[in-house]
Amino acid sequence: MAKVIIDNVEYEVPDGKNMLEVCLSLGMDLTYFCWHPAMHSVGACRQCAVIQYRDENDTRGKIVMSCMVDAVNGTRISLQDQKGKDFRAGNIESLMLNHPHDCPVCDEGGECHLQDMTVMSGHNYRRYRFNKRTHVNQDLGPFVYHEMNRCIQCYRCVRFYNDYAGGKDFGVFASSGRVYFGRSESGTLENEFSGNLVEICPTGVFTDKTLRKHYTRKWDLTSAPSICHQCSVGCNTLASERYGGLRRILSRYNGDVNGYFLCDRGRFGYEYVNDDKRLTKVAQKATSDTDAFASVKNLVGSKPRMIGIGSPRASLESNFMLKQLVGEENFYQGIPQHEAQLAETAFNLLRTVGVKTPSLSEIETYDAVLVLGEDVTNTAPMIALALRQAAKNQPREEAYKLKIQKWNDAAIREVVQDRTGPFYTATPCSTKLDEIATQKFTGDTNHLLALSDKIIAAIAGSQGGNDNTDAYANDVAKALLSCKKPLVVSGTGMMSKEILLAAAGIARALKVSGKEAGLTFAVPEVNSMGLALIGGKYWDEAVARVQSEKDTIAIVMETNLAYRFGKKNAESFLKNCKQVVMIDSLENETTAFADFILPAGTFAESTGTVINNEGRAQRFYEVFVPKNEIRSSWAWIDQLTHSKESARHFDTIVEEMIAHYPILEKIRDLAPDANSRIGTQKIPRETHRYSGRTAMNANISVHEPKPPLDEDSPLTYTMEGYHGKAPSKAIPYFWSPGWNSLQSINKYQIEVGGPLHGGNPGIRLIEAGDNTGGDLKNTGSNKTNNGTFEVLPSHHIFGGDELSAKSAPLATRIPDTTVSISSSALQRSGIEGAESLSINYDGEAHSFKIKIDNSLPDNVLMLPKGFNETKGLLFPFFTEISKG
Amino acid sequence: MATEQVISDEARKEIEALFHHLPKKQAACIDALKIVQKHNRWVSDQALVELGPILEMTPHEIDSIATFYNIIFRKPVGRHVIFLCNSVSCWIMGYEGIRNALKEKLQIDFGMTTKDDRFTFLPIPCLGNCDHAPSMIVDEDLYEDLTPEILDEILAKYE
Amino acid sequence: MERPLTEHIKKDGTALTLKEYEAVGGYQGLRAALKMTPAEVMGVVKDSKLRGRGGAGFPTGLKWSFVPMGDDVPQPKYLVANGDEMEPGTFKDRLLIERNPHQLIEGMIISAYAIGASMSYIFLRWAYHEAANRVLLALDEAYRAGYLGKDILGSGFELEMDLHTSVGRYICGEETALLNALEGKRANPRNKPPFPQVSGLFGKPTIVNNVETYCNVPHILAKGAQWYISISKSEGGGGTKLYGASGRVKNPAIWELPLGTTLGEIIEEHAGGMLDGYKLRGLLPGGASTDFLTPDHMNIKMDFEEVGKAGSRMGTGTIIVLDDKTCPVGMCLNLEQFFAQESCGWCTPCREGLPWTAKILLALEEGRGKPEDIDHLTFQTHYNAPGNTFCALAPGAMEPLQSALKYFREDFDEHIHNHSCKYHRH
Ligand SMILES: Cc1cc2nc3c(=O)[nH]c(=O)nc-3n(C[C@H](O)[C@H](O)[C@H](O)COP(=O)(O)O)c2cc1C
Numbered sequence A: 001m002a003k004v005i006i007d008n009v010e011y012e013v014p015d016g017k018n019m020l021e022v023c024l025s026l027g028m029d030l031t032y033f034c035w036h037p038a039m040h041s042v043g044a045c046r047q048c049a050v051i052q053y054r055d056e057n058d059t060r061g062k063i064v065m066s067c068m069v070d071a072v073n074g075t076r077i078s079l080q081d082q083k084g085k086d087f088r089a090g091n092i093e094s095l096m097l098n099h100p101h102d103c104p105v106c107d108e109g110g111e112c113h114l115q116d117m118t119v120m121s122g123h124n125y126r127r128y129r130f131n132k133r134t135h136v137n138q139d140l141g142p143f144v145y146h147e148m149n150r151c152i153q154c155y156r157c158v159r160f161y162n163d164y165a166g167g168k169d170f171g172v173f174a175s176s177g178r179v180y181f182g183r184s185e186s187g188t189l190e191n192e193f194s195g196n197l198v199e200i201c202p203t204g205v206f207t208d209k210t211l212r213k214h215y216t217r218k219w220d221l222t223s224a225p226s227i228c229h230q231c232s233v234g235c236n237t238l239a240s241e242r243y244g245g246l247r248r249i250l251s252r253y254n255g256d257v258n259g260y261f262l263c264d265r266g267r268f269g270y271e272y273v274n275d276d277k278r279l280t281k282v283a284q285k286a287t288s289d290t291d292a293f294a295s296v297k298n299l300v301g302s303k304p305r306m307i308g309i310g311s312p313r314a315s316l317e318s319n320f321m322l323k324q325l326v327g328e329e330n331f332y333q334g335i336p337q338h339e340a341q342l343a344e345t346a347f348n349l350l351r352t353v354g355v356k357t358p359s360l361s362e363i364e365t366y367d368a369v370l371v372l373g374e375d376v377t378n379t380a381p382m383i384a385l386a387l388r389q390a391a392k393n394q395p396r397e398e399a400y401k402l403k404i405q406k407w408n409d410a411a412i413r414e415v416v417q418d419r420t421g422p423f424y425t426a427t428p429c430s431t432k433l434d435e436i437a438t439q440k441f442t443g444d445t446n447h448l449l450a451l452s453d454k455i456i457a458a459i460a461g462s463q464g465g466n467d468n469t470d471a472y473a474n475d476v477a478k479a480l481l482s483c484k485k486p487l488v489v490s491g492t493g494m495m496s497k498e499i500l501l502a503a504a505g506i507a508r509a510l511k512v513s514g515k516e517a518g519l520t521f522a523v524p525e526v527n528s529m530g531l532a533l534i535g536g537k538y539w540d541e542a543v544a545r546v547q548s549e550k551d552t553i554a555i556v557m558e559t560n561l562a563y564r565f566g567k568k569n570a571e572s573f574l575k576n577c578k579q580v581v582m583i584d585s586l587e588n589e590t591t592a593f594a595d596f597i598l599p600a601g602t603f604a605e606s607t608g609t610v611i612n613n614e615g616r617a618q619r620f621y622e623v624f625v626p627k628n629e630i631r632s633s634w635a636w637i638d639q640l641t642h643s644k645e646s647a648r649h650f651d652t653i654v655e656e657m658i659a660h661y662p663i664l665e666k667i668r669d670l671a672p673d674a675n676s677r678i679g680t681q682k683i684p685r686e687t688h689r690y691s692g693r694t695a696m697n698a699n700i701s702v703h704e705p706k707p708p709l710d711e712d713s714p715l716t717y718t719m720e721g722y723h724g725k726a727p728s729k730a731i732p733y734f735w736s737p738g739w740n741s742l743q744s745i746n747k748y749q750i751e752v753g754g755p756l757h758g759g760n761p762g763i764r765l766i767e768a769g770d771n772t773g774g775d776l777k778n779t780g781s782n783k784t785n786n787g788t789f790e791v792l793p794s795h796h797i798f799g800g801d802e803l804s805a806k807s808a809p810l811a812t813r814i815p816d817t818t819v820s821i822s823s824s825a826l827q828r829s830g831i832e833g834a835e836s837l838s839i840n841y842d843g844e845a846h847s848f849k850i851k852i853d854n855s856l857p858d859n860v861l862m863l864p865k866g867f868n869e870t871k872g873l874l875f876p877f878f879t880e881i882s883k884g
Numbered sequence B: 001m002a003t004e005q006v007i008s009d010e011a012r013k014e015i016e017a018l019f020h021h022l023p024k025k026q027a028a029c030i031d032a033l034k035i036v037q038k039h040n041r042w043v044s045d046q047a048l049v050e051l052g053p054i055l056e057m058t059p060h061e062i063d064s065i066a067t068f069y070n071i072i073f074r075k076p077v078g079r080h081v082i083f084l085c086n087s088v089s090c091w092i093m094g095y096e097g098i099r100n101a102l103k104e105k106l107q108i109d110f111g112m113t114t115k116d117d118r119f120t121f122l123p124i125p126c127l128g129n130c131d132h133a134p135s136m137i138v139d140e141d142l143y144e145d146l147t148p149e150i151l152d153e154i155l156a157k158y159e
Numbered sequence C: 001m002e003r004p005l006t007e008h009i010k011k012d013g014t015a016l017t018l019k020e021y022e023a024v025g026g027y028q029g030l031r032a033a034l035k036m037t038p039a040e041v042m043g044v045v046k047d048s049k050l051r052g053r054g055g056a057g058f059p060t061g062l063k064w065s066f067v068p069m070g071d072d073v074p075q076p077k078y079l080v081a082n083g084d085e086m087e088p089g090t091f092k093d094r095l096l097i098e099r100n101p102h103q104l105i106e107g108m109i110i111s112a113y114a115i116g117a118s119m120s121y122i123f124l125r126w127a128y129h130e131a132a133n134r135v136l137l138a139l140d141e142a143y144r145a146g147y148l149g150k151d152i153l154g155s156g157f158e159l160e161m162d163l164h165t166s167v168g169r170y171i172c173g174e175e176t177a178l179l180n181a182l183e184g185k186r187a188n189p190r191n192k193p194p195f196p197q198v199s200g201l202f203g204k205p206t207i208v209n210n211v212e213t214y215c216n217v218p219h220i221l222a223k224g225a226q227w228y229i230s231i232s233k234s235e236g237g238g239g240t241k242l243y244g245a246s247g248r249v250k251n252p253a254i255w256e257l258p259l260g261t262t263l264g265e266i267i268e269e270h271a272g273g274m275l276d277g278y279k280l281r282g283l284l285p286g287g288a289s290t291d292f293l294t295p296d297h298m299n300i301k302m303d304f305e306e307v308g309k310a311g312s313r314m315g316t317g318t319i320i321v322l323d324d325k326t327c328p329v330g331m332c333l334n335l336e337q338f339f340a341q342e343s344c345g346w347c348t349p350c351r352e353g354l355p356w357t358a359k360i361l362l363a364l365e366e367g368r369g370k371p372e373d374i375d376h377l378t379f380q381t382h383y384n385a386p387g388n389t390f391c392a393l394a395p396g397a398m399e400p401l402q403s404a405l406k407y408f409r410e411d412f413d414e415h416i417h418n419h420s421c422k423y424h425r426h
């Protein structure tokens, strides 16, 4: 701790901070631009100037940039000194010289850090009387809109995009007053994290193009805390609505999970919520005017033979309710058996291997990494972003030895240059993270497993042979053993249980050798872990069941069977069912077979709990009540057995679930219950600046409708309620007096960049014990090898996820469906120069265009998982190939 | 794509020869740009694309550097470039008279290239020749104590 | 009067060859140095009171002493000669490089030995084509003669040296921006601390000194610290200084004179006084980024302390003379346009403040000035003061302006009141 004096008041502050952080953490208002809590200080903008004094006798002091002043004992500064105030006002005046003052037409308006800082520093009148410089804007692709004239040259965008996220197609150009932030020429931003520019930019240079397509002033949005449903990481988001449409997704700060950032799939993949293929009405096949819901209810009430098909994209509550409805014996997981087993394996390993699974933000603290089999950039993008930070830890130590402070980003970068710490990859083909890898290794599944065995042996001290695999294994073992905190990252991407076991084995060997090891798994979907926990029988059993028991009624919830099993398999299953009730959100090939449809809410129209890849339970809330029949799946199921009057609330369902699953005990504390109040008030989803409420529906009726009541959460759907800072577990938007932009997050944190007041939301359900015993041998059966080529899935951030792929902006980024193969494999197969090739799957020939990838082993092919042309293929499989 | 290659093998070899004294290829970026410019007079978009794999950088990264420096030309220039010093000593000693004279003779002002592509005319900060102001450089040749009268003779040397 | 740096420079304008340089005592300083320990060499340089000739006058030996020494320090260490020389009105390093490149090379080898550097670069500005050619020839000679490369003169000391020619931009002269340029990056300055001595080129310990600074080193080693102090007329530092003058003086040129020679002597005796028909109005004593002095200051000594006391800086020691027929506002305009254009664009006061300043000055010159412009110019001189900006470029830019506002205020006022500039425009 250090004692610092700010405006003559002494404060005790943590060591290793700069004075800007200190002031903001103490809740003071101080202007800044270039500093960012995740990217730290470079001292460019000069907006955080304060007066520093040598000691109590120094009355003059000097201007310093607070972000560059170390908060050591005795540091004495003033924010109130007039010289400092004048400087800050003058500085912002300078920043505004070329700014177009176009707030009325600017997408950022009302949520603009530049606006806030201008007001805060007291610059009101304009003295500049000369022309402003103007820039040409660029087309940066479907996600980010560019308006360069608003730029105040804080350099945050390049620092994020290039230094933090590893982007290479964006930068700063020219010099002096002409500096330009963009690309060498117009074109789509390629980095997976480009959307963060929208939040990183303190003004309206980079704005959300998807929001722009259906723009709403930001104070007019209805927002709720949500969880991204686009992969297993479960980043915390703020989802916002107006007029019944979802308008945008922002990152919701969670110091344990995603911090300030999101990936582009998460941010821009929401448009399926607004799709015109949404199922909005309860429907009964071939009839229209009967009461369809009454029919479903009657059907269920007649106690038929019934099975339920659950889903990893449905919440815990929904899966639980379905299981309750049909009975444990009759609940099946609506995913391929192999996938279900993978998720269960991951879930069990995290509990039994005895190695800690770090949170997403903790990943950044590891100092050596082995990535085994997983292309995290595409399967769990935010893990890749965290790994990019972890890779800098070891070289950073060198900077610390030179007494460079942790927050001195620019200086650290000069020392680190482009070096990375020990970072090893072993994957079927080259992945994007290879660019920061110390060494990389590619091989088929068996080769990677052999490598893993050798790594484990090498960690235990055995030398092994001396082929390439041995050498790599020895290098990896040596590097991981020579650091403090090695992390093993793997996942279900290769669809191999053995790979998961191998990764766990390596992590455990490291722990046994005395390392503070970590183990991270990426799993397929937002609630894969939740479904594994709820448990359910496997799909193959369901198939057999309906074949033998022809009078079965199936309730299929939030899973598109045609997408998961192929159209043919889905069709034959559904045709064997006597009747099918489908609870889902979007019309698709499967819903065509439904006898009854119950329109389910997406993440935006439901409340629920999901468990992410680290075993963290997280709550998401309904953002708005749709003006149709859409509701949460669990609510539908509840109503099948309860009348409207006796319908149960979310909290009741959670309690019932906890009673069945003691491991879920802790989720009671995930959020304040629906009855909780702050004083007497609930938490409004709308800011007090929300406008036009009385006019919104005036074209239909001048009588303002009664706003819907939210009986399932502590939130309300209106602007009325508690307008102080919402408790961390239910923050629908960030706002603080004078801080209208997202940077008001500072005010919600115990210390800037640290945990939220009241704790970061989310509760970890799985913690590794100390027991590192237990058998890691694979007990399942190995796939038999009936072909020369092993076909593995390749993963794609854009297109690899069913729902987000339907979002128009994202859809334009989906690559063509191609089969990857090395040119030597083509040659070996005697089909050199072929443009497309044919493979066998399940007795059928499939033809794909070829994409050459020479990083692939000679006996491996890769096909994109989850694309239209590859849906229903169960990886891995073996095949022969031929031209065509 | 049948884009014509703009970086000659010779230039490429010169660039690759830079690497041996440097801890990483990117450090040769500025010199590489200079070499391209020596061969091609200017650095075109296509040149950036070709430089990318040589330097293990993207065209965006190279362009970020190229556009910072004023002696890297990202637009075509004439066969000869006239750099007339416009800094303080030359200003005191009347560089503006030289500028006007050149403007008249070449029918172009600062920042322009003659129609016949013969000259590009640029202002340049102090040439470090202040005791012989006004000064200018044509290509790599320094001319000092300029008067409008001697300009014809100088220009005649450049075809 | 001793002129160690320039006395052997040839009249015909060519460079001293290695043979010629050796014949007049060249590389004797190096031989002497290699007989000492690095610490002893550093000691001699410290004792000599050599101060940096790049503008700030920092004691050279002291700067070197911040380089970490010993076996377990980061390697390689680098040594860089700053030959960017883009400060308007400055033309001294060019002379030293073009006419006697070996003197620079020898100075650098000795300095590298003192700090334990194994790689060195001469950073030369783009415009010095002739100098570049001559340096390359000299480097070749030095390598062949065993002054560079492995095991220099059998001492076991090893040093590589390379030439880097820049591609423009004044900011490259700022030592940390220069390092970025050498790394092939955009030449934005770096934050200090950490100083380059600790984390410099490619993050390794690095010394950057001005060309003229290095040229002094061989003589100090050859003839000793006491001799070096004895040839100076200044209390604050040893040796001679290359002084120069440009503008409307009779004999604009460069002269090597004892450090501390008076301004009057330089202008009157060496520069030959003003051209006929012109009177001295003021002068910038050490390049474009120094404060104006006036005819009242002719008695002060041109050294770091005295010029400082008079309210300016000795800077590079090359004087720019303002005569009575040249507009001081116009001169400020020319300077500020230069600085605005050469701002690297990193920090706000410089990037935004300098163009605004230049636009106001242009307005004044074109008769569009307003009374409040004076206040605003004054504001800019405070806003861009040292410490407020990221590097010293912008504060340097303010020095001529703030002193012009002090000494030539009536000219500014006249421009505003008369809506025109009374001086004859060239
Ligand atoms: C904008 C700016 C430009 C500079 N240009 C030069 C230059 O061209 N040559 C030079 O030697 N020093 C220049 N300097 C000073 C250098 O930063 C550095 O102080 C000097 O090279 C140190 O050498 P010395 O200690 O030998 O003086 C410049 C400084 C600034 C702020």
Ligand code: SF4
Pocket: C171, C188, C189, C342, C343, C344, C345, C346, C347, C348, C350, C351, C389, C390, C391, C392, C393, C394, C395
């Ligand atoms: S003062 Fe600031 S903008 Fe100007 S050159 Fe220095 S760092 Fe760059």
Ligand code: FES
Pocket: A020, A031, A032, A033, A034, A035, A042, A043, A044, A045, A046, A047, A048, A049, A065, A066, A067, A068
């Ligand atoms: S926030 Fe401190 S200088 Fe920008």
